[in-house]
Amino acid sequence: MRHQARRCLLQALYAWQQNDGGASVPQILAEFLRRTKVGDEAYFREVFPGAVADVGVARTLCTPSLDRPWEQVDLVERAILILAVHELRVHPEIPGGVVLNEAIELAREFGAPESHRFVNAVLDRVRRALSTAPPAA
Numbered sequence: 125m126r127h128q129a130r131r132c133l134l135q136a137l138y139a140w141q142q143n144d145g146g147a148s149v150p151q152i153l154a155e156f157l158r159r160t161k162v163g164d165e166a167y168f169r170e171v172f173p174g175a176v177a178d179v180g181v182a183r184t185l186c187t188p189s190l191d192r193p194w195e196q197v198d199l200v201e202r203a204i205l206i207l208a209v210h211e212l213r214v215h216p217e218i219p220g221g222v223v224l225n226e227a228i229e230l231a232r233e234f235g236a237p238e239s240h241r242f243v244n245a246v247l248d249r250v251r252r253a254l255s256t257a258p259p260a261a
Contacts (some may be wrong), residue, residue: 127226128163129171130207132156134230136172137203149173175210182209189249191242200235201243208247212254220251 136152153172162168175182183194186205190197197205208227211218224247231239 125163126167127229128161129165129168130163130226130230131233132160132162132168133171133175133207134200134203134234135160136168137175137206138199140176141199141203149176171207171210174214175206178210178213179206181213182206185209185250185253186246189246198236198239201231201239204230204235204239204243205246208243209250212247212251220255224248224251 136156140149140152149172153169156162156168157165182205186209187194194202204227207230208223211223212220215223224244227243227247228240231243235243
């Protein structure tokens with residue numbers, strides 16, 4: 125059920141980006157909940173607004189590992205990075221390896237043929253950076 129929620133979260137983040145952030149989070153949430161089986165609904169309801177709010181943090185953490193500017197990263201890849209960075213930061217109860225594996229699977233399913241390699245490389249660096257960062261005060 126959590127994997128299905130992540131699939132829907134990826135799609136919701138993609139839709140939000142397609143509208144340049146113009147569609148409201150409650151509007152997208154309502155639309156997805158009305159039309160789609162989101163799996164773990166509580167997780168979807170919690171993570172989507174948090175991931176949207178954390179886009180700037182995801183961008184900051186991913187940028188040093190990117191081979192191109194953030195704006196040039198494919199929207200699917202960017203949505204996967206946003207989701208995974210949010211999970212790595214806000215959900216320490218989920219092992220980092222699980223977050224990376226889920227992100228790689230989403231990239232294989234929805235991304236370009238080599239997206240999973242790109243996503244893996246970027247998120248592996250982000251995970252290491254987060255694990256060595258001092259705890260937030």
